[in-house]
Amino acid sequence: MSKVRVAIPSEGNGGLDGKRAGHFGHCDVFTFVDLEDGEIKEISILPNIEHVQGGCMVPVNLLAENKVNALVVGGIGMRPLNGFRQVGIEVYHDAVRPDIRPIVEDFIAGTLPMITENDVCGGGK
Amino acid sequence: MLTILLVYKKVLLFELLKDHFAKSGIVNVLEAETVDEALKIAGEISLDLIIAAEQLDVMSGLEFVNILVTSNPLINTALVSSLSPKDFHEATEGLGVLMQLPLEPRKTDAEELLQKLAKLANLMAFSTGNEVTA
Numbered sequence: 001m002s003k004v005r006v007a008i009p010s011e012g013n014g015g016l017d018g019k020r021a022g023h024f025g026h027c028d029v030f031t032f033v034d035l036e037d038g039e040i041k042e043i044s045i046l047p048n049i050e051h052v053q054g055g056c057m058v059p060v061n062l063l064a065e066n067k068v069n070a071l072v073v074g075g076i077g078m079r080p081l082n083g084f085r086q087v088g089i090e091v092y093h094d095a096v097r098p099d100i101r102p103i104v105e106d107f108i109a110g111t112l113p114m115i116t117e118n119d120v121c122g123g124g125k
Numbered sequence: 126m127l128t129i130l131l132v133y134k135k136v137l138l139f140e141l142l143k144d145h146f147a148k149s150g151i152v153n154v155l156e157a158e159t160v161d162e163a164l165k166i167a168g169e170i171s172l173d174l175i176i177a178a179e180q181l182d183v184m185s186g187l188e189f190v191n192i193l194v195t196s197n198p199l200i201n202t203a204l205v206s207s208l209s210p211k212d213f214h215e216a217t218e219g220l221g222v223l224m225q226l227p228l229e230p231r232k233t234d235a236e237e238l239l240q241k242l243a244k245l246a247n248l249m250a251f252s253t254g255n256e257v258t259a
Contacts, residue, residue: 049252054223055245057199062252077219078191082198121219 004035006107007046007068008100014045019098023075023121025051025059032068033104040104056080060087072103072112075121091115127242128170130155132163132189133178138205138230142176145235152239158182160189167197173242174223176230179205190220201245203238205230 009027011019021027027048034042046066049058060083063071071084072092084091093115094103106112129152131139146152155170157163159182167175175193177186186204193200203224206213213225223241226234 049248052241052244052248054201054221054241055248056221057201058245058248058252061249065253077221079194079198079219079221082195086198 002037004069005067006033006035006070006072006104007031007063008033008072008103010100014100016040016043016101016104018100020074020100020103024071024073025056025080030063031100032066035108038108057083060084060089063089070107072107073115076115078117078120081115081120093119095119126153127151127173128153128155129174129176130157130163130166130172131176132157132160132181132186134158134182135178138178139176141232142230142235145232149239160184163189164192164196167193167200172200174201174203174238176203176226177205179207179228187216190217190222194220201242
């Protein structure tokens with residue numbers, strides 16, 4: 001039985017019918033989608049923690065502590081990306097669609113691409 | 126006790142920082158003169174912060190931070206830079222640099238660094254205890 005927890009940085013209250021946040025570090029909440037054998041079992045919400053300069057590892061630690069296996073981002077910096085990789089959280093990428101639901105559907109279908117170094121934000125490329 | 130690594134080749138560059146860290150009683154200061162030495166220490170010792178000079182022996186401090194975020198992303202960094210704050214922000218975006226330091230860092234910079242590290246430590250502790258509520 002395959003269980004996966006996917007986190008999606010979200011605006012406002014989040015949820016499966018909510019909107020994604022453009023940059024994971026500044027999101028309001030994380031929408032957690034718990035999957036079991038490719039089916040959605042539970043949706044839950046985790047408030048983000050205050051983002052400060054240099055505080056990239058705070059959300060990495062937050063998601064690792066909450067047993068997240070995969071993260072879907074529209075944008076992320078090189079340091080937090082490597083932090084997620086180091087704690088074993090896979091990072092997927094979609095910079096276009098604002099809605100959460102189709103992103104989750106693509107994740108389940110296995111068609112969402114993993115992020116590459118070419119997709120990261122800022123001067124740290 | 127915090128462990129902070131200073132990476133620089135100009136002998137007197139970080140004297141005021143070192144002096145304040147020593148007086149604080151909560152910082153263990155390590156020093157490295159080369160990038161290779163710094164990366165070796167970073168791989169062997171748990172560091173809370175690396176402070177790098179603008180120019181190191183074989184590369185810029187910014188290039189060094191770029192390497193560090195790949196090999197040791199969990200380590201916080203501060204970087205001496207002559208760039209304007211706006212240009213510095215652009216150059217380091219995504220690298221998670223804790224603080225830009227002036228060309229001649231002073232006691233007030235050391236104090237600010239320790240305050241920022243304390244705040245980060247609090248946020249990390251909070252993130253460890255924060256669980257799904259809804």
